[in-house]
Amino acid sequence: MSDLKRGLSEAVAAAFAAAGLPAELGRVTPSDRPDLADFQCNGALAAAKTARRDPREIAAGVTATLAADPRLSAVEIAGLGFINMRVSDTALSERANEIAADPRLGASVVEARRRILVDYAGPNVAKPMHVGHLRSSIIGEAIKRIYRFRGDLVVGDAHFGDWGYQMGLIIGAVMDEDPFIKALVEQLNGRNQPVSAEEEKTAFAALHDRVSLEDLDRLYPLAAAKGKADIEYRERARRMTAELQAKAPGYHLLWRHFARVTKVALERDFHALGVDFDLWKGESDVDDLIAPMVKELDAKGLLVDDQGARIIRVARQGDKRDLPPLLVVSSEGSAMYGTTDLATVLDRERSFDPDQVLYVVDQRQADHFEVVFRAAYLAGYAPEGSLEHIGFGTMNGTDGKPFKTREGGVLKLNDLIEMTRTKARERLREADLGAELDPDAFDDTAHKVAVAALKFADLQNFRGTSYVFDLDRFTSFEGKTGPYLLYQAVRVKSVLRKAADEGAEAGEIVIGEPAERELALLLDAFDHALAEAYERKAPNFIADHAYKLAQAFSRFYAACPILIAEPPVKASRLALASATLRQLELALTLLGIETPERM
């Protein structure tokens, strides 16, 4: 089964080949001029260049072969040599029925299944997630779902930031504030034997009452600032980091408490966003690999001593810029960001053996990943080219600067979600929607509307560019928004419910009206949108398709009455509406957006 575009491409390619021209020129695309054609091929123009012939003459040779194609109702040469094709209602109806009967709604599967690991979200221990984690979470989730749906074996990993200098900072800050904890930690650190299960339980209970995530969130910025200003404070934090990494019992126990406290909040936020992971691995999970890795890197002759640290130089001849080296061991003996990243490459190679690893991380870290990837290739930890940084732009406020609250602080993700939910409830009430729903169902709908608003606002943009996040604008819920898409889906559901109530059944789709044609052509275009999203790791192609599909349905809905139509037409339109709903919901699912039953 293939979409019309691909099917026609094959025919046009064959026609080009028959004319003694390269078959690649037969590539067919949806028409730029829907008033003139459904599909077009620009190959004759390209051929004219190399063959030094009149493009219209080449096009004429190709169209002569195509004229007999039963799928086409018209084949014309237009302009300088565009080949315009109009698909027959019969062929379009056939394709629509095929999609309606297909569990995958017309989407094809990759030819060769690959093993893919998607590294996204990257929450930190001891810090609540903030808006900066939003894009990675929702883009990563969408990419994971898109890859999985196309047939790859995909694993999503949250990749915790739980093992760096920030841990030493926060440990020190907590101990400074609470003498009880300081005493507890130091007492444990001073011992030789490990902490027993009983002691651990008691200690966790005490810590539970004394250190909350709010405390950590309050202390961390202060400690970070102090670490920057005060050399001694910084040195101490670094020392603590190194001792934590050496598993000093007190530090390690306190750190485990931080991780526990953090995870509760993370699970709440991820659950609210509909983001879930196959792996919750952190930087600390590869700690045991680091010492042997360093040894091995040394044996391979890759490590160089420099300014008290040990580094890998990754510069290559022909580089336009001076890439910094990878800092493997700091002068304090600590593992750095890049060290754990490199060890993680190694860990994944051993445990999962991915064909490709996608790092869904802020574009600003492009250089960092280039350095890590080069080091990994040098060390033989990953096949050249298998590691890819999927960068994205920052989410800015209406002032064009990175998003802040009115008070100038960083907005927590949970607060953002809550604000959006509140707006969604308000808007539902204003529009007098969901009035018949019971309170739980109303809240559920409001939540789905909020998540749709949030995610669609992000995913409709190409990930690489920064975008302005304007709460007032995106909570207005008009036009090209998530709620619009949900609204269209809900309208279809409503019609289908009514049809079911009166016992009406879907039947064979017969395309006739212009609005039906348009809708069927869009249903057919799904596979292409999916392939684009897949190849370019860009969910906006799915978002765009979903929006166009919803728009086409809305036009169809306005132009073609369903329930009051004559029986055969009614059955056809019901089938078309049903297929549209299923494809729309599928596309939204790939974006991580759920649709309510009513709103």
Next chain:
RNA sequence: GCGCCCUUAGCUCAACUGGAUAGAGCACCUGCCUUCUAAGCAGGCGGUUGCAGGUUCGAGUCCUGCAGGGCGCGCCA
């Protein structure tokens, strides 16, 4: 200083990797609810694609320069 990215309608963003008349949404204007949910539909207004060159039959897209903006450049992640 070096490097990377960006600049498209008043605003927010697209444009299937060089093709026809650069598309959507918001805002603004005009119509349409005793037919299936009007958060909707139909139509209108709005562009020298930052500027100047170049390559090409053809450039928002490729090349060069300039201007403006953002970001990154080893012991944070």
